[in-house]
Amino acid sequence: MKVDVEQGSGFCFGVENAVMIAEKALREGETVYCLGEIVHNDLEVARLTALGMVTITHEEFEKLRDSKVLIRAHGEPPSTYLKAAENNITIIDATCPIVHSMQEKIKKVADLAREEKGQIVIFGKEGHAEVIGLMGAAGSRGILVTGKGDLDRIDYTRPVFLFSQTTKSKVQYEVVAEIIRLNLEKQSKDHPGNTLKVHNTICRQVSGREPKLREFAQQHDVIIFVSGKKSSNGRMLFEVCLKENPRSHFISSPGELNRD
Known part of the structure; x- marks a missing residue:
C-alpha cells in the first residue's frame, strides 16, 4: 500500500503564527490564558496545555484581572479589547494578519x-x-x-x-x-x-488549496482527511475531497481509523 501526504497539509499560516506566539509567551514562564481554543484540534490544544497554557471561555475572561491573555488567530471584537483595558489584562494578540x-x-x-x-x-x-x-x-x-x-x-x-x-x-x-x-x-x-x-476576503491559502485537493482526491483510491471536528476550514476542505472521491473519510485521531 502506498500512502501519499498532500503537500499543502497542516495548519494555515495564521494558526501556525498563533501557536508560535503562544509557545514564546509560555517560555517566559508566566501563566498564559488563551481566549477560546487556539485551534480546533484537540491534540494540539492538549500539547499546549501540557506546556502550561490555560484555555478560558469568554465568561471566565470577564472575571479575569491582572493577567496575560492570548487572542487566537480568529480575532476578537472591539469589546474584548475594551474589557481587557478595564481589567488590567495584557493582550498577546495573535490575530491572523x-x-x-x-x-x-x-x-x-x-x-x-x-x-x-x-x-x-x-x-x-x-x-x-x-x-x-x-x-x-x-x-x-x-x-x-x-x-x-x-x-x-x-x-x-x-x-x-x-x-x-x-x-x-x-x-x-x-x-x-x-x-x-x-x-x-x-x-x-x-x-x-x-x-x-x-470585497475579496477569502484567504488565498484556503482558496488555493481547493483545486489542488480536487486533483489529489481524484488521483487516489481512498482519502483519509485528518482534522479537528470543530474546524470550519477542515470541514469545508473535506467536502471538497468528498465531492471528488466518495471514498473520503474524516478522522480526528489515529484511533478512528477503520481497516475496513
Whole structure:
C-alpha cells in the first residue's frame, strides 16, 4: 500500500503564527490564558496545555484581572479589547494578519456605510469566532448571512458592502454575491443608489488549496482527511475531497481509523 501526504497539509499560516506566539509567551514562564481554543484540534490544544497554557471561555475572561491573555488567530471584537483595558489584562494578540486587515477594512467601510445608509453583509458561519469579531467591527451596520436562505435579511433598496469569513468556500461566496447582485438589480430602477461592493476576503491559502485537493482526491483510491471536528476550514476542505472521491473519510485521531 502506498500512502501519499498532500503537500499543502497542516495548519494555515495564521494558526501556525498563533501557536508560535503562544509557545514564546509560555517560555517566559508566566501563566498564559488563551481566549477560546487556539485551534480546533484537540491534540494540539492538549500539547499546549501540557506546556502550561490555560484555555478560558469568554465568561471566565470577564472575571479575569491582572493577567496575560492570548487572542487566537480568529480575532476578537472591539469589546474584548475594551474589557481587557478595564481589567488590567495584557493582550498577546495573535490575530491572523489577514483577519486583522479585514477587521480594519470593515471599520472603515462602516463609516462609509453610515454616510450612504448602506449595509455591511458578512457571509459566514453563525457563532464562529472569526465572524463574531467581524460583526463586532461592523457594529450596527452588520448583517450576517450563512447561505442563500438568509439573504432576505438584506434590504435591497440600500447599498451593500459584502465580506466573507476567510475560510468559506470561494464558490459559495460567488453564488451568494451573484444572488445579491440580481436582487439589487430588481430594485435599481426605483433605488439607483443600491450598489454592491464585493470585497475579496477569502484567504488565498484556503482558496488555493481547493483545486489542488480536487486533483489529489481524484488521483487516489481512498482519502483519509485528518482534522479537528470543530474546524470550519477542515470541514469545508473535506467536502471538497468528498465531492471528488466518495471514498473520503474524516478522522480526528489515529484511533478512528477503520481497516475496513
